[in-house]
Amino acid sequence: MKKSYKIEVDCANCANKMEEATKKTAGVKDASINFMMQKMSVEFEEGQDPKVVMPEVLKNCKKVEDDCEIFF
């Protein structure tokens, strides 16, 4: 399942770091951040509930870039 979320992040390198952090989150198959559109698309693994995975994604992103926001 693929879902797209609006994000807020200030610097392009931070966006890359967030993308990495999201990819490493359990339950996430693949992720891509579009810095210019401030959008994040996440592909979840089979049978994973986005409602459970997304808070984890946000937690991991906050670790690499404190000043970021994901709207889910």
Next chain:
Amino acid sequence: MNKKQKKNLIRIIVSAVMMIGLNFVKVEGLLRFALYMVPYLIVGYDILIKAGKGIKNRQPFDECLLMALATVGAIALGLYSTGDYVEAIAVMLFYQVGEWFQSYAVGKSRRNISDLMDIRPDYANIQREDGQLEQVDPDEVEIGSIIVVQPGEKVPIDGIVTEGFTSLNTSALTGESLPREVQPGDEVISGCININGLLKLKTTKEFGESTVSKILDLVENASSRKSKSEDFITKFSRVYTPAVVICALLLALIPPIVLTATGGVPMWSDWIYRALTFLVISCPCALVISIPLSFFAGIGGASKEGVLVKGSNYLETLSQTKTVVFDKTGTLTKGVFQVTAVHPEQIDETHLLHLAAHVERYSTHPIANSLRAAYPNEADDCKVEDVEEVAGHGIRATVNGDTVCAGNSKMMDAIGVKWLPCDHVGTIIHVAINDTYVGHIVISDVEKPTSKEAIRQLHKSGVNKTVMLTGDAKAVADRVAADLGIDMVFSELLPADKVTKVEELLEQKKSEKERLAFVGDGINDAPVLSRADIGIAMGAMGSDAAIEAADVVLMDDDPLKIAKAIKISRKCLGIVHQNTWFAIGVKLIVLVLGAVGIANMWLAIFADVGVMVLAILNAIRALFVKNL
């Protein structure tokens, strides 16, 4: 400017003014330190807080942490020996200026580009029973509803005109400035602007499935598909920061230790200062921001010209295109048959066309349509009787009492009339009156007026091979190819053969870096579009299949746009390369100068922020593609 940007700008200005002011205050010792800490903390407190979080989260290469280290280090050196705190404040100040500019420029260009694609309709008008118009959300309009589009409004949903005549401005979709005339029965796609008449439409799609939604979706998601250049930068920046930090560490430790061991003066503060300079240059931001920004601007500029590129990677591929393969019908030619020559014998041209059109009065064959189109006054009061279609030959009819036969050479042979061959290529209709030959009419598919120029422009812009594939007869194909200046032509192909031919051409490529583009009308060449390195579909207004199958979509059917698309991609990639090498180059030079002690921290921060500002400004250039 948003709230955050305003606040940061004020912090930058206040801190800069204080820093300059403190230059004129003569104080020494701890008081001096305390005074200088005020502007430093004003401009840098958030960086210091973030640095603390970086430590907590074990992110050793966090930019804020590195910047904090560099400035705190410089302050410590100042406190310990030189008494110079200006440098630390300046570094923090310029770093913040860079961040501010980046956030401002990105926000601004994002808005600019979305303005370019300002085709999203806000509402649809529905007529209530009492005749009043009601504005509703386009999402709520069901298929088959009647909507009203007033002059000056955007068509919100695809539909068919039920009432009204008007001109539509399609420039937001196609880049074409000439308005399009519509009348009842015509299909209208969303995103066009109604210029002068009141229009009633019966919707044929939901808003989400309408052309305008599809295009917006495509453009907005385009930069999610990352190009090789972007991947390179991402990988580079992942290595760059740690590498620079490790170098800094080595620079701070090894030379003093070696100097001590060899009996020299260690000069610890000098070497630590140089190491701190390294930390200032360790942020890869200039690179990381300018590349996606260039692609974003390039894709935005292209879409303004009616060229939709589905991703940065396709823009990159397009710029490496050396071979362009065309489908003939509908791409280079109009795909509509027209009378291209009239060669009468004994009677005049008009009369010949007149007779032929009459004979074909009741026929629905495409050839009949083109003949009637060539003689628009067909429905005059001439008497057309006894129409008889002779299968495989032509049509015989009595026009004003004369027996007229119009058909191919077989028909002429059958009625025993001697016919003249024609040197034109196309379908030839011979005409005979009462068994006397009166001449022939040539009907053929006509080239688009811009096809020839398009091929010329392609060659000029560095494409070294143009190929045409067609299912048409060899004579016709060769003629069109020669006329347009196409290098290679393959004719009489079945749809499946086209895929094979493209595969052969793909194998013939001279080097890995050359790319092959296929241009088709997207109707029946989807397999070929996906087989080529890059598939370009043209005339896609309203054709979902084409938008799905192709990588690049030309909204109108002008072949000149192909050359334009390639030029846009070249310009954009040129900017990407300039930015990449400029930023990496300047940083490396400053690193080397810093290591040998020529570049100080001022130069380092200028190299960092200055390069970023220039790279961003350069990236925005990709947006301007109108005159390419």
